[in-house]
Amino acid sequence: MSQLENEIKALVIEALGLEDITPADIDNDAELFGDGLGLDSVDALELGLALQKRYGITIDPETRNMRGHFATITNLSEFVSAQRSA
16 A cells, blocks of 8 residues: 555545544545445545645646546545646
């Protein structure tokens, strides 16, 4: 498990106030929305703002496949990594 994935898990928990959940409880490939972790569209906005603030990236809602980028921790870490090196 990469350090970035662990950081993003901690950020998800912190930014969304998810009590009783630890980074180890979140599977890197589990869905974050719907039946997975149960996040919703408001959570997505809060998470997007937290990612922008923490990593200094820009998230354009018009980006293709944005929903896919936010689907799992693995996808999010790949997206953040790509945005940081862009």
